[in-house]
Amino acid sequence: xxxxxxxxxxxxxxxxxxxxxxxxxxxxxxxxxxxxxxxxxxxxxxxxxxxxxxxxxxxxxxxxxxxxxxxxxxxxxxxxxxxxxxxxxxxxxxxxxxxxxxxxxxxxxxxxxxxxxxxxxxxxxxxxxxxxxxxxxxxxxxxxxxxxxxxxxxxxxxxxxxxxxxxxxxxxxxxxxxxxxxxxxxxxxxxxxxxxxxxxxxxxxxxxxxxxxxxxxxxxxxxxxxxxxxxxxxxxxxxxxxxxxxxxxxxxxxxxxxxxxxxxxxxxxxxxxxxxxxxxxxxxxxxxxxx
Amino acid sequence: xxxxxxxxxxxxxxxxxxxxxxxxxxxxxxxxxxxxxxxxxxxxxxxxxxxxxxxxxxxxxxxxxxxxxxxxxxxxxxxxxxxxxxxxxxxxxxxxxxxxxxxxxxxxxxxxxxxxxxxxxxxxxxxxxxxxxxxxxxxxxxxxxxxxxxxxxxxxxxxxxxxxxxxxxxxxxxxxxxxxxxxxxxxxxxxxxxxxxxxxxxxxxxxxxxxxxxxxxxxxxxxxx
Numbered sequence: 001x002x003x004x005x006x007x008x009x010x011x012x013x014x015x016x017x018x019x020x021x022x023x024x025x026x027x028x029x030x031x032x033x034x035x036x037x038x039x040x041x042x043x044x045x046x047x048x049x050x051x052x053x054x055x056x057x058x059x060x061x062x063x064x065x066x067x068x069x070x071x072x073x074x075x076x077x078x079x080x081x082x083x084x085x086x087x088x089x090x091x092x093x094x095x096x097x098x099x100x101x102x103x104x105x106x107x108x109x110x111x112x113x114x115x116x117x118x119x120x121x122x123x124x125x126x127x128x129x130x131x132x133x134x135x136x137x138x139x140x141x142x143x144x145x146x147x148x149x150x151x152x153x154x155x156x157x158x159x160x161x162x163x164x165x166x167x168x169x170x171x172x173x174x175x176x177x178x179x180x181x182x183x184x185x186x187x188x189x190x191x192x193x194x195x196x197x198x199x200x201x202x203x204x205x206x207x208x209x210x211x212x213x214x215x216x217x218x219x220x221x222x223x224x225x226x227x228x229x230x231x232x233x234x235x236x237x238x239x240x241x242x243x244x245x246x247x248x249x250x251x252x253x254x255x256x257x258x259x260x261x262x263x264x265x266x267x268x269x270x271x272x273x274x275x276x277x278x279x280x281x282x283x284x285x286x287x288x289x290x291x
Numbered sequence: 292x293x294x295x296x297x298x299x300x301x302x303x304x305x306x307x308x309x310x311x312x313x314x315x316x317x318x319x320x321x322x323x324x325x326x327x328x329x330x331x332x333x334x335x336x337x338x339x340x341x342x343x344x345x346x347x348x349x350x351x352x353x354x355x356x357x358x359x360x361x362x363x364x365x366x367x368x369x370x371x372x373x374x375x376x377x378x379x380x381x382x383x384x385x386x387x388x389x390x391x392x393x394x395x396x397x398x399x400x401x402x403x404x405x406x407x408x409x410x411x412x413x414x415x416x417x418x419x420x421x422x423x424x425x426x427x428x429x430x431x432x433x434x435x436x437x438x439x440x441x442x443x444x445x446x447x448x449x450x451x452x453x454x455x456x457x458x459x460x461x462x463x464x465x466x467x468x469x470x471x472x473x474x475x476x477x478x479x480x481x482x483x484x485x486x487x488x489x490x491x492x493x494x495x496x497x498x499x500x501x502x503x504x505x506x507x508x509x510x511x512x513x514x515x516x
Binding site: 023024026027030031032038041042044045048102103104105106107108109110111112113114115116118121143144146147148150151154155158159160161162163168176210212213214215216263266267268269270286287 | 298300304305316318346354372420421422423424
């Protein structure tokens, strides 16, 4: 049983196993299910993620028309060969966007850890997959590694935008993805924790201010940047860069920032981008008398 | 850390649920609360009054919280593709649904109160959606449920008769399940009553069935796995 990132890393390193393995063992103990049953369950989640990305890359539109189609634009741009950022990075961004566009269109997704932040983990996984060619089993491990870090954040801080702002949703998702990328790329459990810390540090204070209260603007693009942030931080950690503030303390800082965040900036659609003239105008157009 | 509470217990609380968008807390969590209410009611109600508080009250239309709660009351799971059409489905099924938008500030921003009715029954439940689709039931028939969420817990709905508490605890004792915390409540003497039991071990389905089979017990529901 691990209660924080330090314990998680210590468990993995002392047993000389991956973080994914620690999560699987804990799940077996908690649920009473066999390893095969647990892997099978995660495999189903992976399939839902694949289908959502596939659907988003074909182009979807939300009911309101606020979001949709950006994943396709980005894929076409990558194909043009003019992209400034690396193709892997933009592929991750595009696949994260694809997932959240499907979510906004009330399609089927897998929450990772939430629906509003469902793009980051699969977006980065399916982009990194093109380079590292993982087996199906390794892709499933990627999800268990993400789960282990998300588990710590959820229990020690929050993964709810209404409680902790977007830092708790896309911030958590990015940190989870960064750590899982490191492990998939062959990094150590400590490096995975450093990647999580570096990512989350750059998401601190991010507010939850959805226009018209919809999981569309700015949520879809925040997943784009969350994916980008995760890959950059993973590369930094793999390069040997460490965070001066330990991962658990960053998580604790996030929790405390969430507690002091004004209600207007915690998923009430009353502040931030939701309260801009355009944000209010869009809300009115969509819902008429919507307050 | 001082505020460690273990609200999340499974890897699938983090990677999951598979769900119809757009929000895990405001759509999937809301559907789950609706479905718990439906399960506790035991059948499809004739009438549902749903009160939304906090962030639920402010953003329910954008998140589909309204269709999700009703979907749950219709016994739909979080990944049921009928959720977006639940208001129409409820109407066709003859279920009268109404919403009230509340200003009262609750302890948790994502709070919903659900009241279900038919000719011979009514039920009132308050639930909160704490993030990522995970929920807690905080109140049932005006009785506050104090579930820590740290230990497995079951809810037993029973008739208020003598000896019932001992019958239930005997079943648990026979299976060597230790009770950590227990609360009993009733609305009126001799009427329906509730028992919330927190235990140290996971309660298997056969034990649940055995309790459900006891005389004067009408329902056993798993509250925390």
